[in-house]
Amino acid sequence: MSMLHDHLQIENLLKQSNIHRQLTVPQLVETALNRHEGTLTSDGAFRAVTGDYTGRSPKDRFIVDEDSITNEIDWGAVNQPIPPDIFDRLEQKVMAYLAEQPAVFYRKAFAGADSRWRLPVDIINEYAWHQLFAHQLFLRPEEIEGEAALDPFTILSAPGFKADPERDGTRSEAFVIISFEKRTILIGGTAYAGEMKKAIFSIMNYLLPSMDVLPMHCSANADKDGNTALFFGLSGTGKTTLSATDDRMLIGDDEHGWSKDGVFNFEGGCYAKCIGLHPDKEPEIFHAVRFGTVLENVKLKENRTPDYESASLTENTRAAYPLTAVPSAKLPSTAGHPEVILFLTADATGVLPPISRLNRSQAMYHFLSGYTSKLAGTERGVTEPQPVFSPCFGAPFLPRDPSIYAKMLGEKIDQHEAEVYLVNTGWTGGAYGTGSRMDLRFTRAMVRAAINGDLKHTSSITDAAFGLEIPATCPNVPPEVLQPRLMWDNISEYEAAASALADKFHANFTRFKNVTSEILRGGPVL
Incomplete structure (x- = not known):
């Protein structure tokens, strides 16, 4: 036809x-x-159940x-x-x-x-x-x-x-x-x-x-001088939360292109996870819930106030709102070439550092690996975190071979000399069920330091398992938080967990054929 x-x-x-x-x-x-497709909440948002x-x-x-x-x-x-x-x-x-x-x-x-x-x-x-x-x-x-x-x-x-x-x-x-x-x-x-x-x-x-033009599964923001940062990551890793801040302009929270002239948003709005949403932790998202906003699968209390703590319908509760609802939004949503790139991972094993600097080999290795833990509710049937390797931090949405996108990113990093960091927004002090979720205050402080250049020249500690450079210090973050092994009660259990995750990285990377020795050098050392 x-x-x-x-x-x-x-x-x-x-x-x-x-x-x-x-x-x-x-x-x-x-x-x-x-x-009768839904109801209004006490904030005036439209709430639907799917x-x-x-x-x-x-x-x-x-x-x-x-x-x-x-x-x-x-x-x-x-x-x-x-x-x-x-x-x-x-x-x-x-x-x-x-x-x-x-x-x-x-x-x-x-x-x-x-x-x-x-x-x-x-x-x-x-x-x-x-x-x-x-x-x-x-x-x-x-x-x-x-x-x-x-x-x-x-x-x-x-x-x-x-x-x-x-x-x-x-x-x-x-x-x-x-x-x-x-x-x-x-x-x-x-x-x-x-x-x-x-x-x-x-x-x-x-x-x-x-x-x-490189399409990217990332959020993006910029300061008043136009210095741009990208936040790669799968759903639930913190792209929206970490990129929406009152001291930087939000370009977009999920989908962007990187052209010869810089970065541009694909969308005109944000689609934020709102499980556990609180005005003190995520004020930009919380206050964007108003008339015209769509709330998906959010439980309502008797007075129609959203119950953001409830996961009775799903962990994957969502708020959809226009960029104009974010006071710090940059309109039109375009910006220059990024100076800092952050790979966000929600590591459910609790062994990856909360932040680490990546050299070029490591940047390409971790971009192709796209490791995270698939969080509950983001896909049908997922009820607790599951380790997953999603090439380019967006494999579910990539019709072409991941190596095409990775090659383009590597060329752009080289051309524009962007700094690259791996940020673990997942667990610390133990795996999911034993450890605790990374404190958002510390993650924000580490991201802020990376974007501001505070971590560019600080001394570092090399992680024994993954060969990653962990900053020895970071403003407003206790030094022990920066080193995962210091947060575990039992060092031998930490080392066993780190070794097991490193093995998973190596096993996953066998899927990629004809990768260069330079990229392979960026993997775990175990």
Whole structure:
């Protein structure tokens, strides 16, 4: 079935009387309430519950195996192929389903703050609150300048349409399918709004490398003089928390591109985890929860006050709000080349240093490793931290081979002489269940010192297990906190845990073929 035919069908769908176009935030909130899609909280935010799917469903995500892209996709467990005919049939069913709904919501949005690499996105939703999410997370037409350089993609989202795996060729009732040739994303069977955002991120990750732009799963901020810092990390490692501070301008909290001229945000909003959210620890996020903000799966008290401590629905509670809700946001969300890069990992074994300087070999090794602990709730079925190696700190969203992104990052680090640090936001004094989560006050102090240059020339202690340079001192951080072995009660248990994690690093790295000896030198010494 041709791309032209698909576009004509979508145009016909958009001509129907049940289509509501470009509704404002008040209109979307009012409509969603009238349709009983959620409730208002005491702060005025719109709270929705997504049912069984409270996180991404990676096993239900597919890319259509099309001739033009088949040799460029890193096929496997992350990028699962699906035949074009299965996509075609499902697309017809989804459009027929949407045509029968009493109301369908349409929005023109964009991804990419720099117009030279901007992607138009046509978003068609079954739910009004999903349109509200899209309004807050993507770039809004009234806030951008310049013509978009790329051809548009269309999102067709129908959570109420459940696939039949036997007849429809899916794994379950839920599906997220990307067709690069038809420039269409099908989403069905899941009401988790984050699937829309991450699908567009995956598309940018495919398109931009061929344009010499590095797409990155990172947050970014800058000081008043334009000095930029990047925060790489998977969900739950602290990208949003650590990059949103009142003394620096927030460029974005999750998805960016690094071009020949600097860094630009893909999005127009933030999608922050809010489990344990407290005004003293994360004031920027806490105060962004207001009218227009979408709260996903947050438990409400009897007076409709959000209960951020509750994980009764999921650990993966979320708040979606526009960048304009952050007082320190930099608009437009572009900046110069980064001077400091931080790799965030939530190490559940409790053995990685809370901060360490990386030389070039270590930077490339740890970027390709992408080690962290997958935190509860970020994916369907994850109930406690699990060690995971996610190349480039974003493997679930990388259609191409990780070495392509790693090579680009290495070249940019060299070209712009960026300092690189590994930051453990996970556990200390023992593994998950025994040790404690790293004190956010100390992590903030270490990040601040790295960005300000306070750690650049300080003396260091070489970690015996991983060969990492640990700063001997850091302002506002007790010296013993900097060295993991000093935080454990039993040194032999620490050494055994460190050895076990080092072995996992080495075992994981065997997946990468033809890596240079320089990169291999960056791994653990055990």
